[in-house]
Amino acid sequence: xxxxxxxxxxxxxxxxxxxxxxxxxxxxxxxxxxxxxxxxxxxxxxxxxxxxxxxxxxxxxxxxxxxxxxxxxxxxxxxxxxxxxxxxxxxxxxxxxxxxxxxxxxxxxxxxxxxx
Amino acid sequence: xxxxxxxxxxxxxxxxxxxxxxxxxxxxxxxxxxxxxxxxxxxxxxxxxxxxxxxxxxxxxxxxxxxxxxxxxxxxxxxxxxxxxxxxxxxxxxxxxxxxxxxxxxxxxxxx
Numbered sequence: 001x002x003x004x005x006x007x008x009x010x011x012x013x014x015x016x017x018x019x020x021x022x023x024x025x026x027x028x029x030x031x032x033x034x035x036x037x038x039x040x041x042x043x044x045x046x047x048x049x050x051x052x053x054x055x056x057x058x059x060x061x062x063x064x065x066x067x068x069x070x071x072x073x074x075x076x077x078x079x080x081x082x083x084x085x086x087x088x089x090x091x092x093x094x095x096x097x098x099x100x101x102x103x104x105x106x107x108x109x110x111x112x113x114x115x116x
Numbered sequence: 117x118x119x120x121x122x123x124x125x126x127x128x129x130x131x132x133x134x135x136x137x138x139x140x141x142x143x144x145x146x147x148x149x150x151x152x153x154x155x156x157x158x159x160x161x162x163x164x165x166x167x168x169x170x171x172x173x174x175x176x177x178x179x180x181x182x183x184x185x186x187x188x189x190x191x192x193x194x195x196x197x198x199x200x201x202x203x204x205x206x207x208x209x210x211x212x213x214x215x216x217x218x219x220x221x222x223x224x225x226x227x228x
Contacts, residue, residue: 004162033216042203042218043160056215091159093216103207104150105216107159 002026006092012114013082020073020078021111025094032075033105034067035091036060043091049075050097082115089113120204125223134191136222138204141185149180149187152203154221160203164189191224199226 003026007070012017025032030051035043044063048056051072061067064082069075079086093105128134140149143228148167152160164171166178177190191198200222208219 002159004159035216040220042221043216045215045217046216080164089157093159104162105164106162107119110159111155 002106002108004092004094004106006090006108006111008111009109009110010017010114012116014116015084016081018080019082019113020076021090021092021113023075023077023092023094023108025074025092026106027073029094029096029106030072031095031103031105032069032095033093033095034075034077035093037089037091037110038087046077081111082113084115087113087115119210120219122204122219122222125225127225127227128194129227131193131197134194134198134224136189136191136202136204136224138189138202139186140206142222143184143206147184147206148204149178149184150207150216151176151178151189152205154201154203160218163202163212175197176201184197194224194226196226196228198224200224 005024007022031048036046036047037043045058046061047067049069052069065079067077088108091110092108095103095105150165151162151163154160164176164178166180168180171178179188201223203218203221205216
């Protein structure tokens with residue numbers, strides 16, 4: 001257990017529905033990341049927060065995806081109008097960013113999404 | 117972001133030392149080298165990180181030659197529970213994020 005929690009752990013939904021995932025990072029960590037992982041591939045970066053500010057978004061993050069981190073604590077990732085191609089493991093990671101140093105990201109257990 | 121190359125898979129018998137080498141020819145001066153381990157249906161788990169020479173912790177060693185164009189993760193006396201995918205990544209925490217770029221990793225299978 002890394003101290004990063006994600007809920008729910010599993011989600012099955014029908015195409016076209018909206019889903020929301022939650023990530024609770026390690027409390028003192030100022031950086032929070034979302035990744036997506038499909039079977040047989042490594043995780044792919046989606047977006048990044050420094051405290052409450054969303055500073056980077058991948059081109060993978062279509063406008064159906066939105067992420068928030070109110071008050072710089074927990075974060076939510078919402079997918080609107082889900083498509084079957086959204087089926088994947090969604091991973092959250094947090095870190096204590098120290099500029100100019102190696103940074104260690106601690107990952108949560110992930111939320112596995114299946115879109116029918 | 118520097119690209120890494122590592123073997124797709126490796127097999128090892130229990131109790132042996134396993135060395136997984138990663139190539140990162142275009143590593144930048146301020147890049148660190150980090151290895152993660154991932155079991156099925158779990159998030160990646162940090163194993164070890166280094167900048168140069170040798171780093172050792174309770175689970176692994178990381179060897180980095182002077183030119184830093186490659187690195188070797190060494191797992192001493194592997195057990196069945198070390199069967200997992202191992203990812204090598206390079207990057208640095210700068211003014212922006214430390215966005216991790218994962219490849220496909222090395223699938224290590226430990227055989228009894």
